[in-house]
Amino acid sequence: MSKADIRTETGPSPQYREWLRRERRGHLAVRAAQLAVLVIFLVLWEVLPKAHVINPLFTSYPSALWPTFLELLKDSPQQVNILAHTWATVLATVIGFTAAMVFGTAIAAALWWWDGLYKVLDPYLVVANAMPKTAFVPIFYLWLGATMSVYGMSLAISLFVTILMIYSGFQGTDPNKVKLAQTFGASKGQILTKVVLPGSVPTLIAALKVNAGLSLVGVVVGEFQSANLGLGYLIQYGSQIFKMNIVMCGITILAVVSSLMYLAISWLETAVMRRR
Amino acid sequence: MSAPATGGAAVPPKVELLGVNLRYFGTEGETEALKDISIAIAPGEFVAIIGQSGCGKSTLLSLISGILKPTEGSVLVDGKPVAGPSRKVGYMLQQDYLFEWRTILDNAVLGAEIQGADIRKARERATQLLTRYGLGQFLHHLPRQLSGGMRQRVALARTLCTDPDVVLLDEPFSALDSQTRIALADEVAEILRRERKTAILVTHDIGEAVSMAERVVVLSRRPGRVKSDHAIRFATANGSRPAPFAARNAPEFNGYFNTLWRELEVHVEG
Incomplete structure (x- = not known):
């Protein structure tokens, strides 16, 4: 039944129109409040350092973000522009969570197929999932080199939770x-x-939501240590030379990337x- | 092993259970579910099996369908031992279990698809069946858009789409409201009789059993054994079997109902 079916011949009743108006107002109020939170945050971030309530050396300003971004577009560390750094991070994240989905689903299917395999591996999977994977960053760097260690960390951080989620869905x-x-x-x-498999599609999407975020964490952490490209590298570089503008610019781009990934998955x- | 009770037919039975025992094994020990069951069912016969919950009625159907194997004894369809699920036997479960991600038509052809049958022919047959059951306009709808009675009719089409000779019905109306249940019982009985299917209905509803089946087998409490076997006959003008709804109003109905009620030893607990 669509809403139109309920409508009487004379159109919506005044009470219904009133109800719709209140619904719309409520919805707008939530949006306005969300915007207000963001604005208050940015204003505090701008004003507090300027008033020297907090040390601007550690925080930079929101107003400095855009000029910094433009500057980094022209020239950023490693002689590539900031878009290349962003792209490297996004690419590694997409590769990481795609690999986690593919391997996670395949391994979960194998565990479903051979119940004995699951019984044997169960404790190891739970421990592997609970391990702080970031502890392996230095080892991955030695084993896999600069680029592959980033992908590896991205996969490692999201794989086990994906296996466990999809298996329990199965x-x-x-x-x-x-x-x-x-x-x-x-x-x-x-x-x-x-x-x-078709019955587990909602679980697959839930797993995708979780591991897209985790993969981004894995990439950035991996880049801190080993890369000379990517937003993680940029943030690390900025903090080493004490240029908070660069750090904050990188973090802001990460926030934008996360939001876009969230939107893409919601759409899917x-x-x-x-x-x- | 007791001699198999036949429904009085001289023709070889369509389905036959011979001294069937079934035990479940668990770490706590063995559980006897069915004990020394021998039943023979003639082709085209409509048999109801009644018993209290947990007496192994559904297990009996799982044995005939070949998804369970008896611990002892044998299960025969057309005189041959059942080795696994076969195309000759269709199974209608307690609920429709339609796949919510498939359209009505795609749900109805699931069996044919699994059995690797010609999918184009299966779709044609499913379309015919669904149209006959009044679902012609809903072929491309999703299950959630249909009512309970409509969904159970889709499940019937799914069972009959592979054209089995024997149809097993495991309390197929238990999830429906009482009016839909009685109306659908009429439809299903009519469809199965017209297509000359051998039907085995498992139920705990005495009225459903008496009104639909021409023979009622009573199972005892666990472990289930055949307690008694009743032929259900209604005197009608043309000698044909009345539809279930009409049968409920026939003078013989109450007599059968009361006999079976006593046989079941129903005790209300609590």
């Missing part, structure tokens, strides 16, 4: 749906591809869930 498949497929003589492979979720 386990959560309604056993009666599996039984139904069995009554038609479905093989294990058919149960996986026709029941378990809406597109996929429309069929459910």
